Amino acid sequence: MAGNGNAAPIIIKRKKVVGGGGHHGGAWKVAYADFVTAMMAFFLLMWLLGATTEKQRKGIADYFNPTIPINRVSGGGDGAFGGDSIFSDESFAFNGSGQAASTQGPDTKVGGDDGGSNQDKEEISKLQSALSGHGGESAQMKSMLSHVVTRVTDEGLVVELFDTEEAPLFDADSAAPTPLAMDLAKMIAEVFQASKNRIAIEAHVKAYPVMMVKNPSWSLSTDRAQVMRQLMEVAGTDKERIARVVGHSDRKPATSDPTALRNNRVEIILLRKNR
Numbered sequence: 001m002a003g004n005g006n007a008a009p010i011i012i013k014r015k016k017v018v019g020g021g022g023h024h025g026g027a028w029k030v031a032y033a034d035f036v037t038a039m040m041a042f043f044l045l046m047w048l049l050g051a052t053t054e055k056q057r058k059g060i061a062d063y064f065n066p067t068i069p070i071n072r073v074s075g076g077g078d079g080a081f082g083g084d085s086i087f088s089d090e091s092f093a094f095n096g097s098g099q100a101a102s103t104q105g106p107d108t109k110v111g112g113d114d115g116g117s118n119q120d121k122e123e124i125s126k127l128q129s130a131l132s133g134h135g136g137e138s139a140q141m142k143s144m145l146s147h148v149v150t151r152v153t154d155e156g157l158v159v160e161l162f163d164t165e166e167a168p169l170f171d172a173d174s175a176a177p178t179p180l181a182m183d184l185a186k187m188i189a190e191v192f193q194a195s196k197n198r199i200a201i202e203a204h205v206k207a208y209p210v211m212m213v214k215n216p217s218w219s220l221s222t223d224r225a226q227v228m229r230q231l232m233e234v235a236g237t238d239k240e241r242i243a244r245v246v247g248h249s250d251r252k253p254a255t256s257d258p259t260a261l262r263n264n265r266v267e268i269i270l271l272r273k274n275r
Contacts, residue, residue: 053258120272123195124157127270131159131191143167144183156197156272159188162254162265169266173216175223181266182231188268189235198243200269201225201232207250207258222247228266243271 048060128150147167149160161184163169169181177185192199203225205217225245233239253263 053253055253056256120274123197124152124270124272127191127195128152128157130194131188141187144180144187147180147184154272155200155269157270159268159270160265161268163261165261168261168264170224170227170264173220175220175227177227177231181228185228185231186235189232189237192268192270193236195270196241197273198271199232199237199241200244200246200267200271201229201242202244202246202248202267202269203228204248204252204254204263204265204267205250206261206263207253217249218247220247221249224266228268232268 049057052060131148131150147161147164147169149162151158151160161169161181167180168178169184170177203221205221205224208215208217222245225247229242229245233242250258250263253260254265255262
């Protein structure tokens with residue numbers, strides 16, 4: 001027993017093993033995060049494809065194209081948004097070959113020019129100035145002209161009349177003109193009396209929900225164009241000067257939101273002599 005007291009003590013070491021075997025460490029978390037991010041991107045892409053128009057999708061695609069310069073204010077060219085500013089639904093640059101510019105009086109957009117005769121250009125310019133000059137006659141006239149945008153295009157002088165929340169041109173979802181539409185038609189007919197050029201009338205309407213059983217946009221735009229033709233003729237426009245009356249439905253929205261009220265508009269075009 002005495003001999004056993006000199007024996008070395010037995011020491012038991014418990015070694016804790018730390019390894020990457022438990023669920024493969026944290027690598028699975030990184031892979032899962034990548035998967036979730038990819039799925040979010042996929043569903044966002046699917047939502048964009050279903051919620052945007054062809055024009056909007058092209059604008060988004062062009063925005064990420066580094067070869068196209070992006071300016072805060074649109075110049076009316078064929079850049080990322082085809083001449084439309086992404087910062088305002090109330091300012092509309094003309095989608096044409098020229099630079100957009102505005103002047104006093106009714107908002108004026110100047111588009112491309114096909115090099116028509118100087119006489120033709122001067123006549124259109126005088127009519128545009130005459131239309132702008134109506135703004136100083138009275139407060140009522142200024143209010144009327146807040147519904148007017150003019151621009152010069154390859155076709156001629158375009159006078160665009162559009163709805164606002166406070167004062168539409170036609171009763172809701174109908175072709176019944178309001179007193180505002182009648183007054184504007186009379187004013188434009190008087191200004192256009194100074195020219196013998198032919199006239200085109202084109203109407204546009206906002207987009208209606210796709211789930212509607214009967215979409216009225218085609219018939220409504222056509223009816224409104226016809227009503228504006230009748231108002232112009234009653235105001236003194238020679239019916240022989242009317243070259244065409246067209247309804248565009250909701251196919252050419254003026255804003256990024258196709259359902260916006262601003263898309264309800266009528267364009268009265270004083271055509272160039274060679275048109």
